[in-house]
Structure formats: C-alpha cells, structure tokens
Amino acid sequence: MSKPTIATGHFTGCFGCHMSLLDIDERILQLTELVEFDKSPINDKKRFDRVVDIGIIEGGCSNDENVEFLRMFRKNCKTLVAIGACALTGGVPAMRNTVPLRECLEEAFLRGPSVIDGVIPNDPDIPIMLDRVYPAHEVVKIDYFIPGCPPSADALWAAIVALLEGREPVLDYELLKYD
Amino acid sequence: MRDKTVTITIDGKQVEAKAGQKIIEAADDAGIYIPRLCHHKDLPPRGHCRLCVVKVDGRPRSSCTIPVEEGMTIENDTEELNAHRRTVLEMMFVEGNHFCPSCETSGNCELQAEGYRLGMVVPKLPYIETHREVDATHPDIFINRDLCILCGRCVRASALQDGKTVFAFEGRGIEKVITVNAEHGLGETLMDVADAAAHVCPTGCLRTKRVGYSVPVGERKYDHNPIGSEIEQAASH
Numbered sequence: 454m455s456k457p458t459i460a461t462g463h464f465t466g467c468f469g470c471h472m473s474l475l476d477i478d479e480r481i482l483q484l485t486e487l488v489e490f491d492k493s494p495i496n497d498k499k500r501f502d503r504v505v506d507i508g509i510i511e512g513g514c515s516n517d518e519n520v521e522f523l524r525m526f527r528k529n530c531k532t533l534v535a536i537g538a539c540a541l542t543g544g545v546p547a548m549r550n551t552v553p554l555r556e557c558l559e560e561a562f563l564r565g566p567s568v569i570d571g572v573i574p575n576d577p578d579i580p581i582m583l584d585r586v587y588p589a590h591e592v593v594k595i596d597y598f599i600p601g602c603p604p605s606a607d608a609l610w611a612a613i614v615a616l617l618e619g620r621e622p623v624l625d626y627e628l629l630k631y632d
Numbered sequence: 633m634r635d636k637t638v639t640i641t642i643d644g645k646q647v648e649a650k651a652g653q654k655i656i657e658a659a660d661d662a663g664i665y666i667p668r669l670c671h672h673k674d675l676p677p678r679g680h681c682r683l684c685v686v687k688v689d690g691r692p693r694s695s696c697t698i699p700v701e702e703g704m705t706i707e708n709d710t711e712e713l714n715a716h717r718r719t720v721l722e723m724m725f726v727e728g729n730h731f732c733p734s735c736e737t738s739g740n741c742e743l744q745a746e747g748y749r750l751g752m753v754v755p756k757l758p759y760i761e762t763h764r765e766v767d768a769t770h771p772d773i774f775i776n777r778d779l780c781i782l783c784g785r786c787v788r789a790s791a792l793q794d795g796k797t798v799f800a801f802e803g804r805g806i807e808k809v810i811t812v813n814a815e816h817g818l819g820e821t822l823m824d825v826a827d828a829a830a831h832v833c834p835t836g837c838l839r840t841k842r843v844g845y846s847v848p849v850g851e852r853k854y855d856h857n858p859i860g861s862e863i864e865q866a867a868s869h
Contacts, residue, residue, distance in 0.1 A: 538733050539753040545734060551763040598754045602733030627856055629748050631732035
C-alpha cells in the first residue's frame, strides 16, 4: 500500500509554521516513514502533478498570487488544513487591514523616513496586492484549522497523527494556543 | 433570611444555594464553573457579555443576573450552550482587532482563555476591522480600544470601588466604545495606576505601561490550566 501524500504551502506569513514543523525533531524521521512529501518548500517541489491526500498551508492571502496558489492547493488536496495565525485570521500581516492599501503603500514607499526618491513598485512581475489580507477560509474551503503563532511542534505532530489515523484533529488544552 | 437556603440542580448535580444569590455565585460555591467575561466577583453584575447564559428550566437566562429559586433546573455545560458561547466569543474576536500573537496580554487574557476552555479554534465570522483610537495620554496606563469587548468592568470598578467615574460607554450598537471623563484622554482624569479599575480588564484594552511580556510563555496564567479551574479545584478540597 502506498503511503499517504502530503503537500505543504506557504502564503503571506513568516515561514514560522514550517520551522515549527521541522521542530518535531527526530519525529521527522518517523514522518518520512509514514508519509510521502509532495509539493512542499521542504523538498522544493514547485508544482502539483497529482492529487495529494493532505495539504497543509500557512499564511493568509495578501496578493493575487496567494489566491491563485491557494486555489491550486484546494483543487489538488483531498483534505486541506490551515495552520497558524496568518492562515486562520490573517495574523500580523492583517494589521494593515485597518489602514487603506494606498496609505500603506505611500507610507512604505513614498513618505517613510528613510525613503529617497520613492516610487510605489509597479513591475508586472510583482503580484498585485489585495485590498486587505484574507484568512485562508475566506478564499477556499478549509477542512481543519490548527491555531498558534506558530502552532507548537507538538500541536502539529498531534494534528498530523490524527489526520493519518483518519480522525479530526482536536488539540488538547495545552496545545490549543492563539499565539 | 440570610441563612435561608434553596436547592437547585446544575447539570444534574444538586446544589445548596443561599437565597438571593445569583446563579453564577451559587455555581462558583459548588465548584461548577460557568464561563463569563463581564462578570467579576467584586463587582455588581450587568449581564453584558452573554457568555454566562445558562438554561433555567429550559429558558436561556444570564446566570450572573438571575437569582436562584427553589427547584430551578439549570443546564450549563452542554454542547448546545457551549456552541452558542463559542459564537459569542467569535463575535467578540471579529468585532475587535485581537492580534493574539503580538498582544502583551496573550496568555493572561480572559477572552482568549474562554476561547481555549470552550474550544474555539478560529473565528469564522467576517472581520469588522474598524480602527479605534488608542489613548496613551496617561503616564502609567493605556487604553487600546481595539481590544475592548464592552464588558464594563472598568466602568463599574471606577464608579463603585474607586469612587471616580473615570469610564463610561459612548455611542450605540456597533459604534459603542469605552470613553473617559475628560476631553483630552485618560491623562486628564483622576485615574491612578493603583485604582481597582486599572486591574479588572479581561483583555488587553486597559493595561499598565512598562510591564508587558514580563511573564515568559509557559508560565502565564492560562498556559496550563483553563480559566475557571481555580473555582473547580477550590470546591474539591
């Protein structure tokens, strides 16, 4: 029997959730026994070429590229799990949501104290920023949520084990954290 | 009258309560925790937050304001009520701007702690994301209105314990905010950091300056034990 496949993805966040996943220490050897990693920054596989069993995503959606890739994850993952404050609530990047986008850009690129001859970046290769930072579940259907900033390695391990055993991942009190 | 007792049933457990006691107080004495945010043991109840709503003989009532009566049958820790409570909490989270990861009250926050206790994983309601004014005019205390859940504890504590009426509500409905009794902010009021009102806020809204992040992660108030466990444990001894 082939091993369950896992894809992981990163959107607008700090990669801290992936770091926390690596923080499961020697259990990562067990994880590689249990699952096969598909598209993920961990193995640097860039594209989906099949449907995977479990998708784990961190980060919210702050630009059009995030939305496109998140939709790609939804399309290619049987079960999609959002992990971390940014994917769940928008997180720290969503602090800009109470300030209009133009004001944010002007403050960063035109009016900032260290700006000289400022210009708002407009290269066609740069993803277009959205009006606000969206939690993942406002863009696609998310099956399960693991909160934390980042979720602790133990919380991620407990969630992955539950998913592999076909259970709903429900975190114990000390693992359920919003920070 | 003072010694008169009544018998009520909470989640199938018979509880002796003092006549005139509120349901939440009788439950506390019996070691049964009813979730709460606006209620504070040293302040008169107001029934603002709706988290303590229980079913009394099948009817939803706020347990902080309703006195016990002989023979009441009360439902508290039921999946139906806890689901409602999670929704009430979600509304509080999306109506404010609660960024737990960067908040200095995180780990000691009662709003967050109720979420942990009741198993709220993520607020799924749409965020309101309004911008509310921070008041940092006082030398020792700040008000971050983004975190206010309108519990009114500071309003009551200032008026009734400190005798100062520093705080009040202003506006109606979704526009309602906490305000202070001065034109240019908290710094102009009689507020002192030693006042009771400075130490009753359940969230990070009303906080003392220069003491943030003093307790490391892992040692904070609700890191290991759920809110209310002190009430549950006190009665078991």
